[in-house]
Amino acid sequence: MAYSDKVLDHYENPRNVGVLDKSDPNVGTGMVGAPACGDVMKLQIRVNEQGVIEDAKFKTYGCGSAIASSSLLTEWVKGKTIEEAGKIKNTQIAEELALPPVKIHCSVLAEDAIKAAIADYQTKAGTKGSKADAA
Amino acid sequence: MDPAPGKNHFELFGFPVKFDIDTDELAARYRELQRRVHPDKFASGSDQERRLSLQMTALVNEGFQTLKDPVRRGRYLLNLRGVDLDGETDTAMDPAFLMEQMELREELEGVRESDNPPKRLADLANRIERRMQDKIDEFRRAFADDVPEGTGKARNAVREMQFLEKMRREIDNLEEELI
Numbered sequence: 001m002a003y004s005d006k007v008l009d010h011y012e013n014p015r016n017v018g019v020l021d022k023s024d025p026n027v028g029t030g031m032v033g034a035p036a037c038g039d040v041m042k043l044q045i046r047v048n049e050q051g052v053i054e055d056a057k058f059k060t061y062g063c064g065s066a067i068a069s070s071s072l073l074t075e076w077v078k079g080k081t082i083e084e085a086g087k088i089k090n091t092q093i094a095e096e097l098a099l100p101p102v103k104i105h106c107s108v109l110a111e112d113a114i115k116a117a118i119a120d121y122q123t124k125a126g127t128k129g130s131k132a133d134a135a
Numbered sequence: 136m137d138p139a140p141g142k143n144h145f146e147l148f149g150f151p152v153k154f155d156i157d158t159d160e161l162a163a164r165y166r167e168l169q170r171r172v173h174p175d176k177f178a179s180g181s182d183q184e185r186r187l188s189l190q191m192t193a194l195v196n197e198g199f200q201t202l203k204d205p206v207r208r209g210r211y212l213l214n215l216r217g218v219d220l221d222g223e224t225d226t227a228m229d230p231a232f233l234m235e236q237m238e239l240r241e242e243l244e245g246v247r248e249s250d251n252p253p254k255r256l257a258d259l260a261n262r263i264e265r266r267m268q269d270k271i272d273e274f275r276r277a278f279a280d281d282v283p284e285g286t287g288k289a290r291n292a293v294r295e296m297q298f299l300e301k302m303r304r305e306i307d308n309l310e311e312e313l314i
Contacts, residue, residue: 031237032227033228033233033236033298035220035223035225035226035228035293035294035295035297036220036221036223036297037297038299038300038301038302039301040237040240040298042237061236061237108224108226109226112227
C-alpha cells in the first residue's frame with residue numbers, strides 16, 4: 001500500500017519524538033495500544049498554569065500511519081489548551097494524512113492517546129472533570 | 136462431500152468446542168478432509184460439484200489455519216460466544232501491560248547495538264514465548280468460565296496475545312536481518 005506524501009514526511013522526519021519526565025506534576029502521559037495490529041503509542045504533554053500545552057512528545061512502535069498520526073498530533077496540540085486538544089478528532093488526523101480506510105484505526109489510536117494524556121494530567125492536577133480556563 | 140457448510144470449524148473437524156485441541160489429531164483430520172473434498176476428485180463432476188469442492192477446500196483450509204494457532208483459535212472461540220475482535224477500535228488496555236510492551240520494543244530496538252545481538256535476540260524471543268504461554272493459560276482458565284466475567288478476561292488475554300504476536304514478527308524480521 002502506498003503511503004501519502006504527508007505520512008512519509010512524518011514517518012521519515014517524525015516531530016517531537018522523545019519523553020517528558022513522568023513524575024513532573026505538569027506532565028500527563030497517555031499510553032494506548034491497538035490490539036488489532038499490536039501497535040503501542042505513548043504520548044506525553046506538559047501543561048502550564050494557564051492550561052496550555054507547552055510541549056508534547058511521543059514514542060510509537062507501529063506502522064508508518066501510526067507514527068505519522070502521533071507525530072502530527074504532537075504538532076497540533078502544542079500551544080493549544082487541553083480543552084481544545086481534547087476536541088481533536090481522529091477524522092481530522094485521517095483527513096490531513098489522507099489515511100486509507102484500513103489505517104483509520106491509527107488515527108483513532110492517536111486521538112485516544114491525547115485523551116488519555118489529558119486525563120492523566122487532570123487526575124494528577126486534581127482537576128478532573130473541571131474545565132481549564134484558556135488564558 | 137459431507138463436511139457441510141454451516142458447521143463451525145470445531146464441528147467441521149469433529150472436535151468439541153473448547154480451547155484445548157490435539158494438534159496432531161487436528162493435522163491428521165485436516166489431511167483426511169482435504170483429500171475428501173479435493174477439486175481433483177471432482178474434475179469430471181458437474182459444475183455444482185466442482186464449485187462446492189472449491190468452497191469446501193477453502194473452508195477446510197480456513198478452519199485448519201484457525202484451529203491450529205492458539206491466538207486465532209482463541210479469537211474464534213470468542214467469536215462463537217458473540218465477542219467480535221475483528222476490526223475493533225477499543226484501545227483501552229491494562230497500562231502495566233502496555234508499559235511492558237513498550238519496554239520490550241525498546242529492548243528490541245537496542246539489540247542491534249548490543250555486544251551480542253544473536254544472544255540478546257534469543258533471550259528476548261524466549262521471554263516473549265513465556266509471556267505468550269502465560270496468556271494462553273490465562274485464556275484457557277478464563278474461557279472455561281462461561282460467564283461474562285470469564286469471557287471478558289478471555290477477551291483481554293487474546294488482545295494481549297496479539298501484541299506478543301507482533302513482537303514475534305518483529306523478532307523474526309530482525310533475526311533475518313542479522314543472518
